[in-house]
Amino acid sequence: MAAAAVEKVFTRNFDRPSSHTLTVYRETGGYTALGKAFQMQPAAITEEVKKSNLRGLGGAAFPTGAKWSFIPKGSTAPKYLVINADEGEPGTFKDRYLMERDPHAIIEGMIIAARAIDSHLGFVYIRGEYVKPWEVVSGAVKEAYAAGLLGKNIQGSSFDFDIVVHRGAGAYICGEETGLLSSLEGKKGWPKIKPPFPAIKGAFGSPTIVNNVETIAAVPHIINRGAEWFAGLGTKTQGGTRLYSVSGHVVTPGVVEAPVSVTLRSLIYDHCGGIRAGHRLKAVVPGGSSAPILTADEIDVTMDADGLKAAGTMIGSAGVIVMDETVSIPEALMVVARFYAHESCGQCTPCRESTGWIYKIAHRIVEGKGRKEDLDTILDVSKRGAGTTICAFYDGAVGPYVSYVEKFRGEFEALIPHEA
Amino acid sequence: MADPRAPVFTPEQLAEVRRLQGLYPDKRGALLPVLRLAQDVFGYVSLEVEEYVAGLFELSPAHVHEVVTFYTLFFQRPKGRHVVSVCHNLSCHMLGAKSIIEHLRTRLDVEVGETTADGRVTLLTVECLCACEQAPMMQVDDRYEGLLTTEKVDRILEGLR
Numbered sequence: 001m002a003a004a005a006v007e008k009v010f011t012r013n014f015d016r017p018s019s020h021t022l023t024v025y026r027e028t029g030g031y032t033a034l035g036k037a038f039q040m041q042p043a044a045i046t047e048e049v050k051k052s053n054l055r056g057l058g059g060a061a062f063p064t065g066a067k068w069s070f071i072p073k074g075s076t077a078p079k080y081l082v083i084n085a086d087e088g089e090p091g092t093f094k095d096r097y098l099m100e101r102d103p104h105a106i107i108e109g110m111i112i113a114a115r116a117i118d119s120h121l122g123f124v125y126i127r128g129e130y131v132k133p134w135e136v137v138s139g140a141v142k143e144a145y146a147a148g149l150l151g152k153n154i155q156g157s158s159f160d161f162d163i164v165v166h167r168g169a170g171a172y173i174c175g176e177e178t179g180l181l182s183s184l185e186g187k188k189g190w191p192k193i194k195p196p197f198p199a200i201k202g203a204f205g206s207p208t209i210v211n212n213v214e215t216i217a218a219v220p221h222i223i224n225r226g227a228e229w230f231a232g233l234g235t236k237t238q239g240g241t242r243l244y245s246v247s248g249h250v251v252t253p254g255v256v257e258a259p260v261s262v263t264l265r266s267l268i269y270d271h272c273g274g275i276r277a278g279h280r281l282k283a284v285v286p287g288g289s290s291a292p293i294l295t296a297d298e299i300d301v302t303m304d305a306d307g308l309k310a311a312g313t314m315i316g317s318a319g320v321i322v323m324d325e326t327v328s329i330p331e332a333l334m335v336v337a338r339f340y341a342h343e344s345c346g347q348c349t350p351c352r353e354s355t356g357w358i359y360k361i362a363h364r365i366v367e368g369k370g371r372k373e374d375l376d377t378i379l380d381v382s383k384r385g386a387g388t389t390i391c392a393f394y395d396g397a398v399g400p401y402v403s404y405v406e407k408f409r410g411e412f413e414a415l416i417p418h419e420a
Numbered sequence: 421m422a423d424p425r426a427p428v429f430t431p432e433q434l435a436e437v438r439r440l441q442g443l444y445p446d447k448r449g450a451l452l453p454v455l456r457l458a459q460d461v462f463g464y465v466s467l468e469v470e471e472y473v474a475g476l477f478e479l480s481p482a483h484v485h486e487v488v489t490f491y492t493l494f495f496q497r498p499k500g501r502h503v504v505s506v507c508h509n510l511s512c513h514m515l516g517a518k519s520i521i522e523h524l525r526t527r528l529d530v531e532v533g534e535t536t537a538d539g540r541v542t543l544l545t546v547e548c549l550c551a552c553e554q555a556p557m558m559q560v561d562d563r564y565e566g567l568l569t570t571e572k573v574d575r576i577l578e579g580l581r
Contacts, residue, residue, distance in 0.1 A: 078445065090509045090548035121445070128456075128493045129549055131562040164443045169452050170492030172547060186444075186451030186477070188490035204445040247511040247552030254553045289510055289548075321511055321552070335513045339547050345490075 007233060009221050009241050010214065011257040014101045020136050022143040025104035031149060033220035037112040038157040040223075045116035049219065051227035053239030058084055058175070058212030059288070059316045060392075061238070061305035070199035071117045071207050080208040081114050081122040082184065083216055085137075086168050086175040088127060089288035090339060091319030094243035095213040097255045099126070099133035102217060103140035107163065109219035111154065114161045117209055121162050125180055128168040138165045172343035176391045177210040179345065190347050191391035214243055234260040238304045246272045248322035249279060260304040264294070267303065268322055279324035283407075287316030289336050290396030292403035293329075314399070329408040330415055333400060334362040340397035350385035351394035357381060358401055370416035378405050424462040424498075427472045433461060437476055448477055451487060455494060464495040492546070500535040500542035502580045505559040508545045511552035516568075520556050521545060523570045527577060541580060 013019040013028055025031070037045055050065030071079055083106065087095040098106065110122050124141075126134045141163050144150045152160045171189045173179040178192040181203045202208025218240060222230045231239035244256045244267055251273030258271060264286055268274060275281050281296040286303065292313040294301070301311040308315045323332070341359040346352045358381060361374050382401040385394055405412060422428070429437065437454050441447035454476065458469050465473075465488050467481075474481040488494045504524065508517045521532065524543055528536050535542040551557045554566020565576055 080445075087550045088548060089550075091511060091552055092548075093550045093552055096550055127550075128491070129546075129559060132564075166449075167453060167456065168491075169456065169494060171490060183452065184449055185446065186448035186479075186487070187483075188487055204449070206445070245552065247555060248514055253555075285510070319552070321514075323514060327514055332510060332513070335508070335510050339509055342547060 006258050007241060008257055010098065010217060010243050011255070014097065019101045020103050020140060022104060022140070022147060029224065030104050031108055033223040034108050034111055035155070037115055037223050038155065038159065042116045042118060045112060045223070048227045049222060052222045052230040053234060053237065054215065054218055054222060054230065055238050055305055056212055057214040057242055057318070059089065061315060064211065064215055067199065068113065068117050068209055070197065071209065072200060075207055077206045078121065079117055079119040080203045080206055081110060081117065081119045082180065082203060082208055082210045083110060083122065083124045083213055084175060084177060084180055084210055085124050085126040085133070085213045086180055088172045088175045089290065089317040089319055090336070091245060091247055091285060091288050091321040092317040093245045094255050094318070096130060096133050097243070098213050098217050100136050103137045104144070105217040105220055106137070106213055107140060107144050107149070109216035110163060111149070111161050112219050112223055113209065113211065113216060115159055120160050121164070123184060124163065124165045125184055126165065126167055128170050134165065134167055141165055173345040173393060176393060179391065180210065181208065190345055193390050235302070235304045235306070237306050242318060244303065244318045244320055246320045246322065249276050249324040250274065250322045251276055261302050264299040264301050264303055267320060268299065275322070275324050279326065281322070282325045282327055283323045283329065285321040287314050288319035289339065290399045291316045292399045293407060295407055329404050329411050330362065330366050333404045334359070334366045336400045337362040344393065348389040348394070351389045354381050354385045354394070355397055365412060365415050368415060368417065372416060374416065375405050375409060375412055421463045422461050424464055424466040425468050427458065427462050427469045429461065433457065448479065451477060455488060459494060464498050500539055502540060502561055503542045503544065505544040505546040507549045507557055509548035512556040515555040517556040519570070520558070520568050520573060523573055527574065
């Protein structure tokens with residue numbers, strides 16, 4: 001447990017009693033970044049976020065400042081800021097911690113971002129199952145209104161901004177930003193074809209920025225302490241620390257804050273106490289269930305977006321699922337395949353059909369009824385469908401389909417009867 | 421509980437509907453929150469509730485039906501007084517979700533998706549609830565219960581009336 005001292009940014013208040021309240025947030029410098037931001041030109045705020053190398057922490061790792069700059073200049077249409085709090089990627093739980101323990105960082109980040117993109121109405125889209133996070137965020141929004149931090153003429157700045165806390169109703173696909181916008185508009189959560197991107201035509205047909213909870217919570221720190229400081233915490237292409245959700249067979253599962261340059265080995269062994277006693281590491285899913293799996297000898301990789309990309313996988317939502325030797329990879333594939341089959345929204349044929357098909361195949365393999373062509377069928381169906389759908393959901397499903405079979409093929413073959 | 425076969429909101433509930441509709445640039449944005457309100461008031465979202473809500477939004481009942489059937493948190497049939505939803509996704513699976521589900525099926529004497537004969541508990545399995553650090557875990561009505569053992573599940577069930 002000899003984790004090197006890590007600068008705490010997102011988690012600095014997590015262990016403080018009543019960290020979710022305005023009083024405690026203010027005691028630790030809360031809402032001072034807002035005062036600074038009101039002294040800055042909106043374009044300068046975006047520029048600062050660009051220089052910080054902050055990249056989206058929900059899954060796609062898109063540069064946040066660049067995203068903001070896509071809002072059409074001089075557009076008189078209303079612009080919306082939407083926070084994606086529809087946390088749903090299997091293996092991820094860090095946004096729940098942020099909402100429950102530091103909701104004012106989200107609100108302060110939203111006001112600053114709203115000023116940067118000239119938005120006067122923001123939404124926090126919280127997954128429907130998250131009752132406590134919804135209660136805490138709603139309470140914090142109320143506090144912020146009462147303190148004059150939301151509403152009209154915030155702190156005498158002549159800037160107006162309102163926040164609506166919106167609850168989802170159970171659908172993984174609503175974590176996909178255009179699916180989320182469909183849902184926010186009172187429809188089923190079907191993703192939309194891009195372009196137009198949300199920054200041009202998003203919620204209710206207006207320019208919209210969608211940012212993840214953790215991404216927006218980083219903004220006050222960047223404004224307060226400067227882009228260079230934040231960039232310096234990370235790698236050349238991605239700034240900051242971030243929150244890793246670590247679960248599975250480690251000694252101390254939980255949310256870990258570490259620089260984006262931390263290695264997967266260090267996360268598991270230094271930050272989470274290593275593998276539970278008497279067991280050994282078998283495999284790790286490094287970025288939520290959609291990230292291709294890594295074997296035990298592939299964990300000397302850095303956990304930034306580009307480091308994992310180079311290792312043939314992805315950081316995604318930074319949900320790290322650690323598996324010891326007790327895990328059957330074919331069974332794990334069946335579990336994730338069931339998930340993708342259940343959550344496919346049904347809009348695109350390759351995804352709708354293949355997710356159900358591959359679940360059926362994985363299920364029969366686990367039951368000892370696999371056929372000798374099944375593994376090649378999984379690979380073929382996966383690779384043909386990848387890249388052909390409206391959103392990234394199916395590509396995310398292909399991550400586990402292909403990597404589990406290719407890296408653990410022998411384990412699958414052992415379950416398939418020889419005469420099949 | 422108000423009658424889901426002949427749904428009518430009270431004036432206070434209607435005022436809440438109008439308030440919710442006023443929060444969005446297009447009142448249709450309030451459809452999910454209003455359906456949630458309707459489910460709380462009427463117990464579940466019957467076809468009659470869908471038609472009633474459609475009327476409040478000047479939407480077709482077909483649109484509302486499409487929305488209701490898309491999301492897992494809307495119930496189209498009466499549910500138990502309590503809903504127990506066990507996560508069966510990866511981390512929970514690896515840490516024993518299967519045995520928790522088996523235990524609940526036996527103790528409640530229902531299959532997954534069913535409600536006990538006395539209307540006390542509906543048992544569901546669900547995809548990741550994003551509390552994997554507490555695996556295996558489940559949602560019991562509004563709260564998360566984690567680090568489950570069969571003994572802990574029994575204690576939780578005893579608290580459900």
